[in-house]
Amino acid sequence: MTSAVLILEDGKKYYGTGLGYQGTVLGEVVFNTGMTGYQEVLTDPSYTGQIVTMTYPLIGNYGITDDYAESNGPKVRGFVVREACKMPSNWRNEGTVDEYLSRHNIMGVSGIDTRSLTRRIRSLGTLRGAITTEEELVANPDSLLEQVRQMTTNGPELVRTVTTEKVYHLPGQGPKVVVMDFGIKQNILRMLQEYGWDVTVVPSYTSAKEIMALAPGGLFLSNGPGDPKDVPEAVATVRELMNVLPVAGICLGHQVIGLALGCETYKLKFGHRGANHPVKDIGSNRTFITSQNHGYAIDGRSLPSNVEMTHQNINDDTVEGLRVKDRPIFSVQYHPEAAPGPEDSRYLFDQFTRLMTQ
Known part of the structure; x- marks a missing residue:
């Protein structure tokens, strides 16, 4: 288990555990209120460039299967959950969310208060943010703030x-x-x-x-x-x-x-x-x-x-x-x-x- 932190452009920090790929990623932090369909969310091209927070607290309980993908792989920039299920129960299951994100080099963070994060976005509006598992940045996430605040969230690309x-x-x-x-x-x-x-x-x-x-x-x-x-x-x-x-x-x-x-x-x-x-x-x-x-x-x-x-x-x-x-x-x-x-x-x-x- 690797320590991770999500830092928002207003300086708010959420500490948790790394999910999927390890490193640092920046994106626009948004939330999705769906109770199911997390793999369809991960693979929806409309989420390109975004760090998606799932408001439902348990994600991954029915696992991953290629039949649920809406494109050729995850398109999100990052993924934020309260709890990532480690033992999915589904006869079609082909792996966990953690394994799926790792395989596609997508970063995530679990174990944070997603209710607090969602309420913050609802209050302040969509925010730019960064997820990191790099030890020196987890210890000093404020060093990412300037980079986060200067990030461009849109563009024809x-x-x-x-x-x-x-x-x-x-x-x-x-x-x-x-x-x-x-x-x-x-x-x-x-x-x-x-x-x-x-x-x-x-x-x-x-x-x-x-x-x-x-x-x-x-x-x-x-x-x-x-x-x-x-x-x-x-x-x-x-x-x-x-x-x-x-x-x-x-x-x-x-x-x-x-x-x-x-x-x-x-x-x-x-x-x-x-x-x-x-x-x-x-x-x-x-x-x-x-x-x-x-x-x-x-x-x-x-x-x-x-x-x-x-x-x-x-x-x-x-x-x-x-x-x-x-x-x-x-x-x-x-x-x-x-x-x-x-x-x-x-x-x-x-x-x-x-x-x-x-």
Whole structure:
């Protein structure tokens, strides 16, 4: 057992035990309120660059299995838990969280008061921080403070590091759809195949001309990490294509659509991350429990006259969905494909299929 410390940019220190890889790592410290789905959280590309704190106190009790991964490996910068289970119980288990993080060179820390840490982030907002197991830094973590405070948490490289490097095709008998990959989760692709779409996945920086050369019947924008303003080339591409194609987006894709329509975006105080966020469908007045993972939102005061809010977050009234009144375009801020989380919002995939086939 190796001593470790998490130090935040405001100087607050949390001492615990090293988890996974050993060394020092810096990142944006956020929290996730999900009770399960820790491997999906670890492998979600939307967490690129972030140190993720799990609010549920026991993590790893059903172990690790490749079937639960949402990408080719962990994408988090660091992982913070109250207690990491050392003896998982699951017939599919292939190892512990500690072993999984070590294998992928991801640092973590266990044994800290995650309730106190979460309350601090909720009070002060998302904070930059560092995890270290290096003896001299554990003894004097204040020496990391200047480096933490100067750290940049966003930038176009976040999406560039998780988007696909080449175009690939997933055949289907349904509508032909091009998916712009900003850091797509595997369950999104599984859902698209389940609905029978003929899917071509392209990098985030693909031009409108290149996309139209694929003769799609629709454009789908995936989730991804960071600030939507860091991908202006994608915003320009979507702005051009929304005049000729049905367009749908989720998470970062939702924000990119918003920017392309002329909306403004802003950073939330501490973001929405978890599998239990209540969202109201304004048209039906029904409430759905949703899976979310984002730190930015669309400013509802900036919606153009031809754009309406279709979904609203019940906790803080933020915009959770948009629809263009005179064009086949809509988006949602949350993850209708879940993984982890509820499947209440799968109907949105049917909705986009109807838009493409009408």
